[in-house]
Amino acid sequence: MTLPEMKSKVMEEAQVRTQKRLAEGVYRLELSAPEHARHALPGQFVQVQVKSPGVFLRRPLGLAEADTESGSVALIYREVGKGTAALAALRPGEQVNLLGPLGQGFRMDVQHPLLVGGGMGLSPLLCYAQHLWRHGAQPEVLMGGRTAAELFWQDLFAPYAAAIHLTTDDGSLGRQGFVTALLPELLAEGGYDSVAACGPEIMMRGVAKVAQEQGLPCEVSLERRMGCGLGACLSCAIDTAHGRRKVCKDGPVFPAEEVFC
Amino acid sequence: MQDNLLSTSFCGIRMNTPVLTASGTFGFGEEFADFVALSRLGGVCVKGTTLAPRRGNEGVRIAETAGGAGMLNCIGLENPGADIFLQETLPRLTKYSMNIIVNISGSTPEDYGTLAEKLDVPGVAAIELNISCPNVREGGIVFGTDPRAAAQVTAEAKSHTGKPVIVKLSPNVTDIKVMARAVEEAGADAISLINTLLGMEIDIRTRKPVLGNVTGGLSGPCVKPVALRMVYEARQAVSLPLIGMGGITCWQDAVQFFLAGADAVAVGTANFVNPAVTMEICDGLEAYLQANGMKNIRELIGALEQ
Ligand SMILES: Cc1cc2nc3c(=O)[nH]c(=O)nc-3n(C[C@H](O)[C@H](O)[C@H](O)COP(=O)(O)OP(=O)(O)OC[C@H]3O[C@@H](n4cnc5c(N)ncnc54)[C@H](O)[C@@H]3O)c2cc1C
Numbered sequence: 001m002t003l004p005e006m007k008s009k010v011m012e013e014a015q016v017r018t019q020k021r022l023a024e025g026v027y028r029l030e031l032s033a034p035e036h037a038r039h040a041l042p043g044q045f046v047q048v049q050v051k052s053p054g055v056f057l058r059r060p061l062g063l064a065e066a067d068t069e070s071g072s073v074a075l076i077y078r079e080v081g082k083g084t085a086a087l088a089a090l091r092p093g094e095q096v097n098l099l100g101p102l103g104q105g106f107r108m109d110v111q112h113p114l115l116v117g118g119g120m121g122l123s124p125l126l127c128y129a130q131h132l133w134r135h136g137a138q139p140e141v142l143m144g145g146r147t148a149a150e151l152f153w154q155d156l157f158a159p160y161a162a163a164i165h166l167t168t169d170d171g172s173l174g175r176q177g178f179v180t181a182l183l184p185e186l187l188a189e190g191g192y193d194s195v196a197a198c199g200p201e202i203m204m205r206g207v208a209k210v211a212q213e214q215g216l217p218c219e220v221s222l223e224r225r226m227g228c229g230l231g232a233c234l235s236c237a238i239d240t241a242h243g244r245r246k247v248c249k250d251g252p253v254f255p256a257e258e259v260f261c
Numbered sequence: 262m263q264d265n266l267l268s269t270s271f272c273g274i275r276m277n278t279p280v281l282t283a284s285g286t287f288g289f290g291e292e293f294a295d296f297v298a299l300s301r302l303g304g305v306c307v308k309g310t311t312l313a314p315r316r317g318n319e320g321v322r323i324a325e326t327a328g329g330a331g332m333l334n335c336i337g338l339e340n341p342g343a344d345i346f347l348q349e350t351l352p353r354l355t356k357y358s359m360n361i362i363v364n365i366s367g368s369t370p371e372d373y374g375t376l377a378e379k380l381d382v383p384g385v386a387a388i389e390l391n392i393s394c395p396n397v398r399e400g401g402i403v404f405g406t407d408p409r410a411a412a413q414v415t416a417e418a419k420s421h422t423g424k425p426v427i428v429k430l431s432p433n434v435t436d437i438k439v440m441a442r443a444v445e446e447a448g449a450d451a452i453s454l455i456n457t458l459l460g461m462e463i464d465i466r467t468r469k470p471v472l473g474n475v476t477g478g479l480s481g482p483c484v485k486p487v488a489l490r491m492v493y494e495a496r497q498a499v500s501l502p503l504i505g506m507g508g509i510t511c512w513q514d515a516v517q518f519f520l521a522g523a524d525a526v527a528v529g530t531a532n533f534v535n536p537a538v539t540m541e542i543c544d545g546l547e548a549y550l551q552a553n554g555m556k557n558i559r560e561l562i563g564a565l566e567q
């Protein structure tokens with residue numbers, strides 16, 4: 001499989017195509033952004049400039065979907081503060097400025113990975129599943145939520161996943177418990193060649209540990225407060241097995257053993 | 262591009278434009294190569310460099326300020342140290358043919374001398390003494406708020422390098438003129454100002470400080486009037502060339518700094534919002550000079566009418 005050509009970053013005025021509420025406080029924003037759609041790799045993110053009073057810095061959001069043909073990208077985000085509130089107020093035809101695609105994404109040299117996610121962490125994993133599927137790979141997904149209502153993601157993943165496995169904290173859907181309750185048996189029996197995780201850090205640590213026990217390579221996508229997104233301000237610097245690294249530039253996707261040590 | 266309108270000389274350094282980038286906000290320049298013609302900049306002030314590597318502060322390191330007119334940072338001078346900078350970073354930067362100004366920080370006056378000497382190498386256009394970092398416990402701000410200490414640090418650096426020495430002043434003082442005169446008398450070649458203003462934000466939900474380091478440096482549009490006033494005052498106090506900075510986000514802001522007496526300007530936080538902002542500022546300045554029948558930026562410097 002050939003990787004899309006690595007291209008430089010751009011600033012692009014993106015036009016809103018659709019804005020859809022997926023669940024309480026969660027939205028999917030589809031944008032016309034041909035440059036981003038063409039060059040995006042799964043796991044990369046954009047720095048979104050919402051021109052709204054009181055919002056100054058850009059906001060980092062993972063690319064949830066990228067479609068070269070239609071020239072569109074989608075962001076899936078939870079409204080948590082003034083930046084994401086302003087984003088949720090955007091209507092078709094309005095514009096936002098995107099800076100990206102930024103950072104290093106997930107590896108594409110896999111055939112049968114298990115993608116493990118919780119909450120908004122499922123957003124970049126959706127992009128990963130899409131890309132893998134289009135390249136003929138067979139990703140499976142393990143998603144966890146507090147309740148069945150949080151697993152609206154199933155429908156989004158369905159076209160791009162060979163199988164979807166579910167856990168809920170309250171047992172209202174799938175296996176009761178965290179994703180790590182189901183993970184050991186899945187990994188033991190599923191014949192996967194790799195694991196990718198995105199979600200709360202405590203979940204990713206748990207996933208990485210199980211993957212390591214099973215001898216499977218595991219990538220994780222980290223989240224840190226970011227200023228520039230270009231590796232200049234050092235707001236998101238972290239310790240890794242190879243010394244200090246920047247989540248925005250050297251990540252957000254890292255091999256688990258480099259960052260959880 | 263009519264950059265002869267903007268071409269200038271600063272401390273003997275030829276600059277294609279008088280628009281520089283501020284330390285800590287532009288990495289080593291290379292991070293912005295997709296958006297900026299780096300050689301068009303007057304110079305890139307690289308991240309504060311210390312003798313030993315520093316990992317910076319723990320916890321949350323930046324916060325947007327309420328109202329959205331600026332940000333606080335408490336990065337705490339994370340950097341790989343002068344030796345790594347010289348061995349690994351500097352050689353990588355030569356291909357951009359930009360003026361590289363190395364911002365240095367020490368815990369003792371002797372540190373500044375040692376750093377100045379180490380950095381007296383081809384490829385470094387000048388050094389900038391950060392005597393005003395609010396985010397490190399030792400040194401830093403102490404040198405920037407006491408005129409005698411500032412003079413001592415300046416003299417120490419000057420006696421260890423042949424490069425122009427630019428001293429970066431802290432706004433966290435009662436009288437910026439006193440500081441400016443002290444470093445001029447100690448032999449500084451130029452002054453840059455301002456560094457960040459000390460500030461703080463509190464999360465009213467958790468009742469905890471937002472920043473891991475509790476306090477941090479305020480920058481961005483909200484500091485511009487303070488910065489402009491300080492450049493204006495420094496201009497009255499000393500005859501050294503000045504680099505004005507603090508809250509510049511557009512060419513109109515830059516024009517104000519030139520009118521107040523800055524010989525060059527530096528752009529910081531605005532690079533985070535628009536990585537191409539320095540190029541837009543250069544374009545805007547050119548158009549402004551042309552529209553006003555001026556032949557070169559020097560005609561604008563200190564041209565404040567009163
Ligand atoms: C690489 C990356 C990818 C992300 N992808 C997604 C995604 O796909 N979907 C999604 O819903 N969220 C995602 N986030 C989190 C998202 O950036 C924050 O929720 C958002 O910035 C909050 O902005 P606000 O103005 O609504 O909140 P405010 O609380 O008003 O924001 C204030 C400041 O804090 C920063 N901030 C607040 N929360 C976070 C956070 N959790 N992480 C980083 N910075 C934060 C903001 O960027 C801003 O500078 C991602 C974060 C990163 C670093």
Ligand SMILES: Cc1cc2nc3c(=O)[nH]c(=O)nc-3n(C[C@H](O)[C@H](O)[C@H](O)COP(=O)(O)O)c2cc1C
Pocket residue numbers: 233283284285286308309310334336338364391394429455456457479480481482484506507508509527528529530531
């Ligand atoms: C994230 C960040 C890091 C900074 N790091 C340094 C530094 O290492 N050394 C220094 O002298 N100034 C540093 N500064 C201060 C800037 O160079 C500049 O003086 C200040 O931000 C005011 O300009 P601005 O409002 O245009 O950003 C930093 C500023 C920011 C926002």
